[in-house]
Amino acid sequence: MVVRSTQFFLALCLLVSMAASARGGLPELTDLIEQNSPAVVKINTVERSRAASSGVPPQYQQEIPDIFRHLLEPRQRQQRPVASMGSGFIISTDGYVVTNNHVVDGADEVRVTLTDRREYEAKVIGTDPRSDLALLKVDADDLPTVRWGDSERIKVGEWVVAIGSPFGLDYSASAGIVSAMGRSIPNESRENYVPFIQTDVAINPGNSGGPLFNLDGEVVGINSQIYTRSGGSIGLSFAIPASLAQDVVAQLKEKGRVDRGWLGVGIQDVDRKLATAMGLGKPAGALVGQLEGGSPASQAGIQVGDIIMRFDGQKITTSGDLPHVVGQTRPGTEVPVQLMREGKERKLKVRVGALPGDDVGQQQASAPASTDVGGRLGLVVDDIPDGLKQRLGVDSGVLVKQVVPGQAGANAGLRSGDIIAQLGFDGVESVSDYEKIVKKLPKGELLPIRFFRGGQPTFRTIQIDED
Known part of the structure; x- marks a missing residue:
């Protein structure tokens, strides 16, 4: 009995020791999360719909192909504003905030909320679709901030932590490991300029734009994408490396665009x-x-x-x-x-x-809302570089360099980097063509506009409300 009791006691001690060892092998995250959560923000955006005020003038109706005619009919019902959300983080005490481009893309209103429930309206300083990054600014001082880390030093198997607002559940934390480095994932335009960090951290809709921390509490990535068939996390998430993000953010802050x-x-x-x-x-x-x-x-x-x-x-x-x-x-x-x-x-x-056409680092959201910039359409355009024509497979048109918010071009959904090929029912060959056509466009009428985005042709409508 004594021998068996001794053996049982030794076995119990071994189990306790193994359990303690296992607990000791897991990272302690409470301090990291508590110290950095105040600098993580929730971002809410609103995109207001713009109802059409009139149809196409009768003299033009016979010229419109049937396939496009429904796009130009007057809208009978006012659509509700579209709201969306994401995450971000504060990088300076005077209110600069980093998030994803797709979080604020097309938004008419951007609001930033802190953990202490303070809320600010944010101004978009610049966006970079190619890296899916955006820089915002709120009017505040003495804000909590995060620290950038060196993403070049992280290794596969290293523990990382994400903080954000998945599905609107404010300031949620999740942890996992780095699964792979340097993942190449082409964007919608088949461009590939981000060597993503792959992790198994639980990232869900609403985490986009939030920080990915190493165990030193430094931001080593910006959560950007997930691979999923269900709409939720299946353990494949991708973050933009901090080394790339810092360069993009610095350029957006300095000049509102990114040179590549x-x-x-x-x-x-x-x-x-x-x-x-x-x-x-x-x-x-x-x-x-x-x-x-x-x-x-x-x-x-x-x-x-x-x-x-x-x-x-x-x-x-x-x-x-x-x-x-x-x-x-x-x-x-x-x-x-x-x-x-x-x-x-x-x-x-x-x-x-x-890189041709790379001033897609859009100043559109921060440009002054004035018709003095961009003329009647609120668009600054230029001739297309020959190299870009070959790359996108277009023969003519004008390259959109800047979009003024609140003007006709922005209301039509145009972005920097788009190539306008047709205005109204006139083909656009060059900047001089564009300027002549814009001068004669009627006020208050819906007109077709054809443009290329990422090499893909798109038809939309445009309307000049004010001269």
Whole structure:
């Protein structure tokens, strides 16, 4: 009996020790959450619908294809304003707030609420659809802030914490680990400029724009996307790295837009067979399958069939790595490029260009609401660079550089980076065409407008209410 009692006691001690050890292996998050929650905000937005005041003039009705006619009919019912929500975080005591672009995109009103229930109307300083980031400003002082961390130092398996408002449940915290680094996820325009951090943290609608913390309480990412078939978390969430976000935010604060590097190549992955054929020991690099005439790559001597192995000293493992590196390079910078050509290593230098049409870093929300800017439509336009024409497959039109809020162009849903091809029933070939057409547009009438966004044609209606 004594032996058995001793064995039972030893076994019990072992179980207690194992349980204590297991508890000790999990991170203690209470202080981190308590200290940083005050700087995390809930963002509520409202997009007001704009009812049409009249139909198309009778003289134009016969010219409209049937497929588009329903778009131009007067609306009989006033739609309700559309409300949405997201998260964000304060980065300066004087009220600068970071969130996702898709949280505030198209919003007429943005309000920021703190944990202590203080609420402010926010001004959009600038947005960057390519990175899905936006910078807001509230009129307040002595606000709580978060600290940026170094996202380049985080590792797969590291613990991370998200704080936000999933499904409107204010200031909820969730934790998990980093599942992968450098995930390439193209956006709606098939562009890929963000090397996402993948985690298994429970992220749901409403978490968008909220911070992802490391265990030191530093922001290492901005929660942006989830992969789901149900609308809720299934353990696949993606955050924008803080290293990229800090650069984007600094540019938005300084000039309201983001300048990105541009190389002018079409690329693809190298598979096993291509690697063998190209004289590589294993699949690696970005294979140049297309080269734009006059582009920085062309001028530097890069050729179709080259495999870019390193860019500015950074290793290119897959083709998705190249846009990440090039995009973060400031235009005008000369950088070394290492490539393989016909089985032999080559080294070149390339002066990085500016990504065409990249002033999509929209100043539209912060531009003064005045018809002195942008004329009758509230649009600042320019001729389309030849490189952008080739990339988007358009022959003519004008590039929207800036959209003034509250004016006709903004009301029609136009954004910086759109290419206007038709106004009313006139084709737009150039800026001079655009200016002539705008002068003769009638006031108070719905007119069709055709434009390209991300290479995809779209028809909408536009109406000038005031001159």
